[in-house]
Amino acid sequence: xxxxxxxxxxxxxxxxxxxxxxxxxxxxxxxxxxxxxxxxxxxxxxxxxxxxxxxxxxxxxxxxxxxxxxxxxxxxxxxxxxxxxxxxxxxxxxxxxxxxxxxxxxxxxxxxxxxxxxxxxxxxxxxxxxxxxxxxxxxxxxxxxxxxxxxxxxxxxxxxxxxxxxxxxxxxxxxxxxxxxxxxxxxxxxxxxxxxxxxxxxxxxxxxxxxxxxxxxxxxxxxxxxxxxxxxxxxxxxxxxxxxxxxxxxxxxxxxxxxxxxxxxxxxxxxxxxxxxxxxxxxxxxxxxxxxxxxxxxxxxxxxxxxxxxxxxxxxxxxxxxxxxxxxxxxxxxxxxxxxxxxxxxxxxxxxxxxxxxxxxx
Ligand SMILES: [Zn+2]
Numbered sequence: 338x339x340x341x342x343x344x345x346x347x348x349x350x351x352x353x354x355x356x357x358x359x360x361x362x363x364x365x366x367x368x369x370x371x372x373x374x375x376x377x378x379x380x381x382x383x384x385x386x387x388x389x390x391x392x393x394x395x396x397x398x399x400x401x402x403x404x405x406x407x408x409x410x411x412x413x414x415x416x417x418x419x420x421x422x423x424x425x426x427x428x429x430x431x432x433x434x435x436x437x438x439x440x441x442x443x444x445x446x447x448x449x450x451x452x453x454x455x456x457x458x459x460x461x462x463x464x465x466x467x468x469x470x471x472x473x474x475x476x477x478x479x480x481x482x483x484x485x486x487x488x489x490x491x492x493x494x495x496x497x498x499x500x501x502x503x504x505x506x507x508x509x510x511x512x513x514x515x516x517x518x519x520x521x522x523x524x525x526x527x528x529x530x531x532x533x534x535x536x537x538x539x540x541x542x543x544x545x546x547x548x549x550x551x552x553x554x555x556x557x558x559x560x561x562x563x564x565x566x567x568x569x570x571x572x573x574x575x576x577x578x579x580x581x582x583x584x585x586x587x588x589x590x591x592x593x594x595x596x597x598x599x600x601x602x603x604x605x606x607x608x609x610x611x612x613x614x615x616x617x618x619x620x621x622x623x624x625x626x627x628x629x630x631x632x633x634x635x636x637x638x639x640x641x642x643x644x645x646x647x648x649x650x651x652x653x654x655x656x657x658x659x660x661x662x663x664x665x666x667x668x669x670x671x672x673x674x675x676x677x678x679x680x681x682x683x684x685x686x687x688x689x690x691x692x693x694x695x696x697x698x699x
Contacts, residue, residue: 357470369467373464376525381450396465403418414475485657512587536559542579609637611638
């Protein structure tokens with residue numbers, strides 16, 4: 338079978354690999370019908386070795402597909418089911434999973450990465466492949482409802498496993514709800530997902546902050562009531578002006594550099610909330626000043642990796658009800674064998690690219 342593999346910084350390949358096999362009784366094999374390349378995959382592309390990636394590691398943590406085989410202890414999932422997976426597998430039954438923090442599952446890990454692989458025998462396959470082994474399949478996979486269970490809906494369902502649920506998590510953590518004013522910082526795929534999510538959660542006003550006119554237009558189509566282009570406008574002054582000098586109720590922060598976190602706190606009203614889901618802070622020295630600003634305004638900061646498994650069922654219901662179209666994040670859909678080109682397109686932002694989907698067998 339074919340799979341996308343890591344071979345060192347800047348060296349991504351699609352190659353023949355041994356077929357995926359059931360190794361534990363709680364495993365399933367999923368035949369992938371659509372996969373995504375995530376912004377965090379670009380961190381692997383550049384810093385893979387430093388992050389513990391080893392040559393030959395199969396990449397990808399966003400996928401939808403059809404269950405091909407299940408181990409004897411898998412419950413709730415059957416051969417032939419069309420399923421969506423969160424980017425992290427989990428048993429969905431341990432104390433952390435029961436609390437809705439499946440990303441801290443004691444039997445969990447992240448697909449297509451070296452993170453927490455011990456619980457799955459040290460080998461965690463990736464979704465940018467024709468198929469993969471899914472550990473803890475019964476707790477991880479979610480069956481796609483009949484109305485959405487077809488290849489034509491794959492690009493709508495695929496974002497629920499990571500990018501859309503991550504935007505949603507930030508909006509929830511930012512306290513976005515009915516009648517609130519939300520600021521969404523970032524116009525990448527997660528930022529656009531933040532706009533979609535703020536609308537789903539009932540925000541009255543959604544102020545979308547970015548640097549690309551074309552992406553901000555997509556944000557408007559997805560529900561943003563105001564756009565602020567940081568290239569042309571002073572973001573803080575504009576948002577404060579739009580909010581009578583007080584600031585927004587919540588900020589959905591999808592970049593999370595020291596600079597954007599400070600910006601998010603500054604445009605949030607006293608007593609408001611900032612949901613932080615970007616990963617830029619992993620690659621920067623921590624700065625103390627944002628906490629001082631948050632302290633003086635009693636703004637709550639809530640950074641957190643998204644427990645996507647917790648949100649997928651609700652988001653599937655919203656999708657089935659026609660309340661959103663998260664497929665707007667995809668600007669390219671390539672054959673699986675073109676994955677290296679897909680990484681390049683996203684990394685170099687070729688042709689206004691935002692996010693790339695991959696289709697095995699295309
Ligand atoms: Zn668990």
